[in-house]
Amino acid sequence: MNEQPAGGYNFKLLRVDLNKGEISTEPLEEPFCRRYIGGTGFIIYYLLKEVRPEIDPLSPENKLIFAAGPLTGIPLGGASRHAVGAKSPLTGGIAKSEAGEWWGAQLKRSGFDALIVEGKAETPVYLWIHDGEVEIKQAGHLWGRMTKETQETIRSEVGDEKARIALIGPAAENLVSYACIMHGTHDAAGRGGLGAVMGSKNLKAVAVRGNNPPPVVDREGVRVVSTWLKENMDLVKGYRELGTGGAMELFEQAGNLPSHNFREGRFPAVGSISPTRIRETIRVGMEACFACPVKCKKVVEVHEPYIVDRAYGGPEYETIGAFGSCCGVDDMNAVARANALCNAYSLDTISTGVTIAFAMECFEKGLLSSEDTGGIELSFGNAGAMLEVIELIVRREGIGELLAQGSARAAERIGRGAQKLAMQVKGLEIPMHEPRLSKGLGLGYMVNPHGADHMDNMMDILMSGYGTKLAMSLDDALPLGLEPTTLEDGGPRKIAYFKAHHSKRIVCDCLLLCHFLPYSFAHIVQLTEAVTGWETTVTEQIRVAERVLTLCRLFNIKAGFTAEHDKLPERFFRPTPDGALKDKALNHEEMEAARRYYYDLMGWDEKGRPKAEKLEELGIEEFA
Numbered sequence: 102m103n104e105q106p107a108g109g110y111n112f113k114l115l116r117v118d119l120n121k122g123e124i125s126t127e128p129l130e131e132p133f134c135r136r137y138i139g140g141t142g143f144i145i146y147y148l149l150k151e152v153r154p155e156i157d158p159l160s161p162e163n164k165l166i167f168a169a170g171p172l173t174g175i176p177l178g179g180a181s182r183h184a185v186g187a188k189s190p191l192t193g194g195i196a197k198s199e200a201g202e203w204w205g206a207q208l209k210r211s212g213f214d215a216l217i218v219e220g221k222a223e224t225p226v227y228l229w230i231h232d233g234e235v236e237i238k239q240a241g242h243l244w245g246r247m248t249k250e251t252q253e254t255i256r257s258e259v260g261d262e263k264a265r266i267a268l269i270g271p272a273a274e275n276l277v278s279y280a281c282i283m284h285g286t287h288d289a290a291g292r293g294g295l296g297a298v299m300g301s302k303n304l305k306a307v308a309v310r311g312n313n314p315p316p317v318v319d320r321e322g323v324r325v326v327s328t329w330l331k332e333n334m335d336l337v338k339g340y341r342e343l344g345t346g347g348a349m350e351l352f353e354q355a356g357n358l359p360s361h362n363f364r365e366g367r368f369p370a371v372g373s374i375s376p377t378r379i380r381e382t383i384r385v386g387m388e389a390c391f392a393c394p395v396k397c398k399k400v401v402e403v404h405e406p407y408i409v410d411r412a413y414g415g416p417e418y419e420t421i422g423a424f425g426s427c428c429g430v431d432d433m434n435a436v437a438r439a440n441a442l443c444n445a446y447s448l449d450t451i452s453t454g455v456t457i458a459f460a461m462e463c464f465e466k467g468l469l470s471s472e473d474t475g476g477i478e479l480s481f482g483n484a485g486a487m488l489e490v491i492e493l494i495v496r497r498e499g500i501g502e503l504l505a506q507g508s509a510r511a512a513e514r515i516g517r518g519a520q521k522l523a524m525q526v527k528g529l530e531i532p533m534h535e536p537r538l539s540k541g542l543g544l545g546y547m548v549n550p551h552g553a554d555h556m557d558n559m560m561d562i563l564m565s566g567y568g569t570k571l572a573m574s575l576d577d578a579l580p581l582g583l584e585p586t587t588l589e590d591g592g593p594r595k596i597a598y599f600k601a602h603h604s605k606r607i608v609c610d611c612l613l614l615c616h617f618l619p620y621s622f623a624h625i626v627q628l629t630e631a632v633t634g635w636e637t638t639v640t641e642q643i644r645v646a647e648r649v650l651t652l653c654r655l656f657n658i659k660a661g662f663t664a665e666h667d668k669l670p671e672r673f674f675r676p677t678p679d680g681a682l683k684d685k686a687l688n689h690e691e692m693e694a695a696r697r698y699y700y701d702l703m704g705w706d707e708k709g710r711p712k713a714e715k716l717e718e719l720g721i722e723e724f725a
């Protein structure tokens with residue numbers, strides 16, 4: 102290690118105790134930073150150290166942690182992100198989610214690498230962090246306000262139009278289990294109910310602004326990667342032109358687009374909600390996160406029949422799938438409106454859409470009646486009903502009270518076989534990619550500590566280029582010793598692929614890099630070295646990912662999770678009635694074998710419990 106302190110860090114953690122109204126800072130030592138890197142690594146370390154896993158996630162004992170990484174805020178495409186984490190009110194295990202926008206870069210510039218919020222304020226407050234100064238300000242007048250109005254008011258109160266704001270809307274204040282934390286008005290730390298944790302603390306917002314980024318040791322090294330990206334912008338052409346979901350029609354043909362609560366294999370109306378159609382009709386611009394030339398964020402505007410304020414951005418692929426094909430809705434304006442409502446109220450669009458799709462299927466099967474829905478005809482394809490139910494969820498009124506708990510708990514309450522219709526793993530609703538098509542992805546849904554997540558995962562179908570063989574860049578595959586595999590494969594080669602890809606994604610969630618950028622592991626190592634000044638390797642970075650995932654596993658075990666929770670809904674073990682998945686279904690034995698092989702690769706026993714020697718190898722035996 103160099104004599105000089107590493108670049109990329111402020112080496113400072115900010116702690117705000119809302120019970121006592123106390124603000125303090127703590128040093129982050131360089132060896133600690135190197136062991137956990139940042140982001141998700143910092144979050145799981147502090148959660149295990151400071152939060153009893155068995156607590157009520159909405160009690161003041163839970164802690165809400167915002168953590169940037171050494172790459173957050175450097176002048177490079179994709180280096181805009183930060184992570185947020187806590188014990189999840191949706192799953193009961195660890196929740197962690199990343200957001201782009203400019204908030205993380207401003208946190209770094211304000212002099213901190215991470216923020217831990219603990220306790221609960223007596224009355225609503227917000228934090229104002231600016232160039233090393235921190236204030237707790239009253240927010241009673243903002244409680245109940247939408248995100249746009251809240252952001253405008255806070256910027257005016259702190260006198261800084263460039264302040265970046267992490268904030269919640271009424272859904273989080275009302276403790277909807279899958280409420281999210283918005284960053285500005287259209288970027289979310291979406292998954293796992295982190296917004297509800299923030300609401301439970303009476304914390305309306307965290308505004309940040311700073312002018313002093315931490316040093317970068319080797320600017321030329323960063324510039325080399327930045328130049329590579331500029332010269333290879335073709336690799337992100339799809340994102341630039343259409344945003345996420347540019348391949349939606351192809352997804353539908355291949356069987357990757359979930360339809361009608363993952364029941365049908367086809368959605369022939371895909372062309373009416375696809376990003377191509379959005380570009381032709383309601384799209385009015387594209388925006389970018391901090392320093393990113395990709396500019397993949399759609400901006401849309403609708404005046405009738407629904408109003409969609411452009412401030413709330415446009416729907417990402419996941420949102421189009423969740424409110425569109427998954428709810429059987431082919432009305433693009435309604436999907437855009439649903440997205441805007443979620444961003445205004447701070448709801449996770451995936452969990453909201455999939456929970457409503459679940460309710461639609463329950464309604465179709467008579468498990469929910471018109472009496473239960475308050476007279477709403479909650480059928481697949483009924484866009485008006487979908488929008489009405491979002492409002493009820495936010496207010497927790499009528500059917501909204503049931504659905505505000507997420508599909509798993511709602512299914513338990515409905516009973517009579519409704520559990521089979523809840524498309525979730527560990528309580529987290531499944532995103533818009535089909536595991537019947539991608540077994541590596543399916544394994545990821547099973548074993549991810551925070552539930553069914555597509556970001557910390559591999560996308561077999563994308564890596565196959567819609568063919569049969571999977572490709573990983575040579576830069577990635579060679580040092581990892583990966584052998585060629587196929588789309589159909591669910592055996593050891595595929596599991597090794599999954600573990601490698603998953604590790605890379607976890608490393609990106611610690612350094613903080615956007616998953617949409619086509620950086621290889623070699624680039625990631627190069628960037629880490631250039632920013633921090635450390636000499637590192639792919640092996641060291643994979644070791645960090647293993648450490649982080651093993652700590653997440655320990656947190657979940659202590660919270661009551663077992664190997665039994667690493668399983669997919671039964672629906673995926675049957676083919677769809679139509680479409681490309683007509684002959685495709687997962688096989689129990691194969692997925693069980695995949696799970697066990699993955700545990701083995703991770704150094705966990707057959708029940709998924711990390712082995713003592715693995716904890717020792719990773720230097721985390723203190724957490725056993």
Ligand code: SF4
Nearest residue numbers: 179390393395397615
């Ligand atoms: S690729 Fe898109 S989401 Fe990722 S940093 Fe760039 S603009 Fe943001």
